[in-house]
Amino acid sequence: xxxxxxxxxxxALDYSQIEMRLTAHESQDAAMLDIFRDGKDIHSMASQWIxxxxxxxxxxxxxxxxxxxxYMISPMGLATLLKSExxxxxxxxxxxxxxxxxxxxFPGLQDMQCRFIKQATDNGFVTTFAGRRIQVPEVYSVHDWxxxxxxxxxxxxxxxxxxxxxxxxxxxxxxxxxxxxxxxxELVCRPLLxxxxxxxxEVSDNQLMEVAAIFKELMESAAKLSIPIKCDVEVGKxxxxxxxxxxx
Numbered sequence: 001x002x003x004x005x006x007x008x009x010x011x012a013l014d015y016s017q018i019e020m021r022l023t024a025h026e027s028q029d030a031a032m033l034d035i036f037r038d039g040k041d042i043h044s045m046a047s048q049w050i051x052x053x054x055x056x057x058x059x060x061x062x063x064x065x066x067x068x069x070x071y072m073i074s075p076m077g078l079a080t081l082l083k084s085e086x087x088x089x090x091x092x093x094x095x096x097x098x099x100x101x102x103x104x105x106f107p108g109l110q111d112m113q114c115r116f117i118k119q120a121t122d123n124g125f126v127t128t129f130a131g132r133r134i135q136v137p138e139v140y141s142v143h144d145w146x147x148x149x150x151x152x153x154x155x156x157x158x159x160x161x162x163x164x165x166x167x168x169x170x171x172x173x174x175x176x177x178x179x180x181x182x183x184x185x186e187l188v189c190r191p192l193l194x195x196x197x198x199x200x201x202e203v204s205d206n207q208l209m210e211v212a213a214i215f216k217e218l219m220e221s222a223a224k225l226s227i228p229i230k231c232d233v234e235v236g237k238x239x240x241x242x243x244x245x246x247x248x
Contacts, residue, residue, distance in 0.1 A: 006204045008188050009235050012242050013215055014198040015166065016230040017042065022162045023070055025225040026129065029108025036227040042066065050101045061090060065098050069109060070159050072152045075099060113155040120154035128162040129225070130169075166229070167197055170222040174199075174215060181211055200239065208235060213247050 020042050024032035035042050043063040044054045051058040061082055068078050075096035082090040103110050119126050120136040127133055134157045138150025171194070181189035181203070189211055193200040199219075203211050212233050219231045234242035 006186055006188060006206060008202050008204050009208055009237055010192075010239055010242060011201040011203045011208060011212055011215070012198055012234040012239075013201075013212075013219055014232045014234070015163070015219070016232050018163045018166060018197050018229070019070060019159050020066065021225060021227055021229060022129065022159050022166075023109065023112070024227055026158060026162070027106070027108035027112035028226065029106045029112075032106050032108065033227055039228075046102065046105060049105055050098070061087060061098060062102070065095070065102055069099060069102055071156045072113065073099070116158055117151050117154045120150065126154050126158050128158050128165050130162065130165040130223070132161060132165060134158070134161050163197060166223045167194065167199075170199070170219045173218045173222050177214065177218065178211075181207055209247070212245070216247060 020032075021036055024036055024042075032042065035045050043059055043066060046066060047054045047059040047062040050062060064081060064085075065073075065078055068081065073081070075092045078095040078099065079090055079092045082095070116126050117139070120139045124137060124140070125133045125135045136150050136154045136157065138146050139154060141147045141150065174191075178189050178191065178201070181187055186204070187207060188202060188204045189207070190202050191199065192202055199215075201211075201215075212235070216231050216233055220229050223229060232244060233247060234244050236242040
């Protein structure tokens with residue numbers, strides 16, 4: 001008798017706002033920590049505080065500014081980014097005001113970036129929350145533009161590198177577990193892709209919810225921060241048809 005493969009679906013587990021969560025952890029900014037501890041959306045809260053509403057007209061630029069500030073984006077850079085995405089009303093002056101307002105709202109951000117830059121200039125490297133060193137020799141360049149680029153790299157490398165550390169820890173935690181659910185053709189559970197902060201799997205439908213719940217718990221406990229780590233879960237019959245599900 002020929003074994004009939006079990007129906008499978010795609011399972012995607014994606015860290016929710018992991019770079020912003022790492023920023024809150026590294027900066028210890030009180031407002032940012034409270035937002036994540038209360039389970040609120042940081043972009044919506046920042047939009048509400050800065051503009052008095054959370055309409056798409058304001059929330060999206062605030063979101064782009066928040067992620068850009070992690071990389072020390074300039075007002076010109078933010079204006080160029082927003083215009084490339086069709087938001088033509090955002091000029092350099094408006095973007096400068098938005099960046100200033102964001103730093104005022106979350107003052108710990110600037111202190112964090114200054115600390116990272118000092119670490120780089122003192123030692124030639126910065127470290128992630130996990131202790132991994134990232135070399136930044138550019139901060140010693142005699143060329144101003146290279147040195148400035150080094151400062152920006154020093155300010156964001158612990159955040160970007162920390163996010164990479166977490167997804168690596170998650171994959172290490174899942175490595176001994178997923179083969180337990182992979183017994184083809186009846187049971188399928190195999191990794192397909194890593195895309196930034198997301199892991200994509202193919203899983204048998206008859207164990208999909210069980211695997212999703214276990215993998216979500218493992219990913220959310222892969223690292224210990226000052227605030228909870230959250231993982232969004234999506235399922236679908238193709239990568240383009242993924243729909244978020246609530247396991248709680």
